[in-house]
Amino acid sequence: MLYLVATPIGDYNEISLRALDVLREAEVIICESTKEASKLLRSHGITGKKFEILDEHSTPEDKAALVPLCAEKMVALITDCGTPGFADPGADLVRLCRKKNLAVKSVLGPSSLMGLLSLSGQRLDQFVFRGFLPAETESRGAALRELTKEKRAIVIMDTPYRLKKTLNDMKEHFPNRQFLITYNLSQEDELVLEGTIDSIINKNAFEKAEFMLLIYPA
Incomplete structure (x- = not known):
């Protein structure tokens, strides 16, 4: 079994x-x-x-x-x-x-996805789990352009070393949406930031970290 x-x-x-x-x-x-x-x-x-x-x-x-x-x-x-x-x-x-x-x-046990959604402070009855974006630049860009058409909340995750790249992608493709990002959930250096992508980039304290990103509904 x-x-x-x-x-x-x-x-x-x-x-x-x-x-x-x-x-x-x-x-x-x-x-x-x-x-x-x-x-x-x-x-x-x-x-x-x-x-x-x-x-x-x-x-x-x-x-x-x-x-x-x-x-x-x-x-x-x-x-x-x-x-x-x-x-x-x-x-x-x-x-x-x-x-x-x-x-x-x-x-069953801990869930980073449920942890992210619970920290939003919003009732999100629907959301799109996009998960890991493609690593290759052209495919990644195409995936992000397709996501810009989505009006529901979107959940994105990626490897720790692509944290800054992902934030910059959000700045390029979702400059007017609100975000919630969690870093290193349930660890001593856990951090949760909310706001525009510019404010999150300015407050980001990590070169790399385990993270999940929630794009709020349009």
Whole structure:
């Protein structure tokens, strides 16, 4: 059986009791990074686990090789932070397991998306989750130009080292919209900024950081 175990997005204590039970009992833990997984597990006194890797470099063959494990053993899938299968290759493993009629269960937990929306102070009954923008310049520009047609709230995320690039993209394509940005949610240096993109750029204190960006409705 495959368990999708949500892990903390910052503070290691933000993990459910059920998640800890599953991680203790799991015979195999599939993770993005053994270093990050081991740090989390050690912080809760869990050691001696067998790890398998599933990340953005995993090939279709790598993913297919994990399916028999999920058929034969109790397997927990985790990411470096957050919910597996959400904007990461864990979704591919879930799909492969479903095709084999293998049981997949969700172990709910922290959500950066829900954290971002809850901090907005607005009732957003509808929003568009755009997620990660393309890295390549031409494709990125085309995606942003298409997004400018959207009047609903938009959620964007990207890798920490593209923080400043993303803010500059917003300045170019959404100069008149209001924004909310969260940096390093649930960590000691957590920061939340709201306002025009110019005001956010002026107050930005990070070269790189884990971030999510909410573009308010037009």
